[in-house]
Amino acid sequence: MFKYKFIMKPIVIIGAGIAGLQAANMLHEGGIPFVLLEKQAHVGGRVQSEHFQGFTLDHGFQVLQTSYSEVQQSLRLADLDLSYFDSGAYLWKDKSWLSFFSPWQQTFSLFRALGDGIISLGDLVKLAQLWMKIQLDAKPLSNNPLTTQEYIDSLRFSPTFQDGFLKPFFYGIFLDESLTQPASLFVFYLKQFLEGKAALPKGGMGAISNQLLQSLPASSVRLNTEVESIEEGKVVLKNGETLECAKVILAANPTAASHLLDIPVDKGAILQSKTCYFSADEFPNEGKLLHLIPKAEESNILHFACLSKVNPSYAPAGKELISVTTLKTELSEEEIRKEMARFLGQEKLNWKFLKAYSIPESLPKQGFWNLIKQKALEKGIVLSGDYTQYPSLQAAFASGRLAAESAIS
Ligand SMILES: Cc1cc2nc3c(=O)[nH]c(=O)nc-3n(C[C@H](O)[C@H](O)[C@H](O)COP(=O)(O)OP(=O)(O)OC[C@H]3O[C@@H](n4cnc5c(N)ncnc54)[C@H](O)[C@@H]3O)c2cc1C
Numbered sequence: 001m002f003k004y005k006f007i008m009k010p011i012v013i014i015g016a017g018i019a020g021l022q023a024a025n026m027l028h029e030g031g032i033p034f035v036l037l038e039k040q041a042h043v044g045g046r047v048q049s050e051h052f053q054g055f056t057l058d059h060g061f062q063v064l065q066t067s068y069s070e071v072q073q074s075l076r077l078a079d080l081d082l083s084y085f086d087s088g089a090y091l092w093k094d095k096s097w098l099s100f101f102s103p104w105q106q107t108f109s110l111f112r113a114l115g116d117g118i119i120s121l122g123d124l125v126k127l128a129q130l131w132m133k134i135q136l137d138a139k140p141l142s143n144n145p146l147t148t149q150e151y152i153d154s155l156r157f158s159p160t161f162q163d164g165f166l167k168p169f170f171y172g173i174f175l176d177e178s179l180t181q182p183a184s185l186f187v188f189y190l191k192q193f194l195e196g197k198a199a200l201p202k203g204g205m206g207a208i209s210n211q212l213l214q215s216l217p218a219s220s221v222r223l224n225t226e227v228e229s230i231e232e233g234k235v236v237l238k239n240g241e242t243l244e245c246a247k248v249i250l251a252a253n254p255t256a257a258s259h260l261l262d263i264p265v266d267k268g269a270i271l272q273s274k275t276c277y278f279s280a281d282e283f284p285n286e287g288k289l290l291h292l293i294p295k296a297e298e299s300n301i302l303h304f305a306c307l308s309k310v311n312p313s314y315a316p317a318g319k320e321l322i323s324v325t326t327l328k329t330e331l332s333e334e335e336i337r338k339e340m341a342r343f344l345g346q347e348k349l350n351w352k353f354l355k356a357y358s359i360p361e362s363l364p365k366q367g368f369w370n371l372i373k374q375k376a377l378e379k380g381i382v383l384s385g386d387y388t389q390y391p392s393l394q395a396a397f398a399s400g401r402l403a404a405e406s407a408i409s
Pocket of ligand 1: 359
């Protein structure tokens, strides 16, 4: 599939997140020698799952969007045994939870949403107009100068729909309550959510990384192997070993990649999050939906979901698994419990705490990565990773594929 020069030395790929794994798969398919180096004991980077007391815990709440073209091309989706969220959310209104389903997927539920006052007729007209617009142009990176916040405000939806659904939904996608990511990204993600489905694989999101790993020869993957520096024609490992290489694909996370290229990272360039997992004997709502918390509630919690309702394999029989996500990595279990009790109308939350994952480097922000791109270009290093495009699995897959193509061209 590739046109390439005869290569004696391997291509070294630094980082076995989705981007690095994808680059490795592309090189392997093309018969190009490579070595994939990962500093952790597991592959997957930000896409990992842990099996704990019979529960499946993803390292941070996330979903696989089935409409992503790169996902469709790169994964054997049938082997992931996917279960799907319903398209919509539970909205918190007048101290109770109301279900709202996407009109594109459950037309009849619209009448209930209108009756509940979640959405107005005017909102429906505006949504239809937006729908037509995104059919024509939904490129993730375009010249639209507006931020997501400015763009949503310009659409003039009713306060209930905007503040109860649209904005909280996108706080969760961007992991950013100021919605400063470009409006083009909002339009792109909205299209994916309207047209595709959000899924959880059996065995957790980590099954995605494991599937990518399975296609690779074990001899070409080195775990627990941290790269300390990149020099002309070679990489130096933390253990002092030197590996000569034909080319370097740097697929480390943005701060690690910046560190290796000696580029400072702006504090505002990275978004953090924390997901806490609880188990319960039962959960009050049956829907396979995320519960969104509006900003007006002044809560530290962004959203929560009963994951075992979506994918029963996430919890042992007779138990439910609940994820609670916040942007405050310092928030304690006790504080989360207190807030959750409020949203469930309980005096004291009787759920059992399982584990929490703080992810200081959850998503990169747009607009901060020109310096590193420039430096990599000067040094002949091929960059790969979501931050080289935009935060998502789609971009991580695409950047891995493009890096492999670039490394052998
Ligand atoms: C909480 C959370 C929720 C998310 N939700 C979604 C979602 O719902 N949908 C979606 O599409 N995307 C989501 N994402 C984003 C998606 O997970 C990322 O875009 C994607 O996983 C990034 O992959 P990557 O390969 O670019 O980087 P990473 O996964 O960060 O991989 C980089 C790898 O490089 C390794 N590394 C770093 N330095 C070195 C070194 N010196 N030597 C060797 N190895 C090194 C790291 O250990 C890591 O394994 C979410 C992410 C998080 C954290």
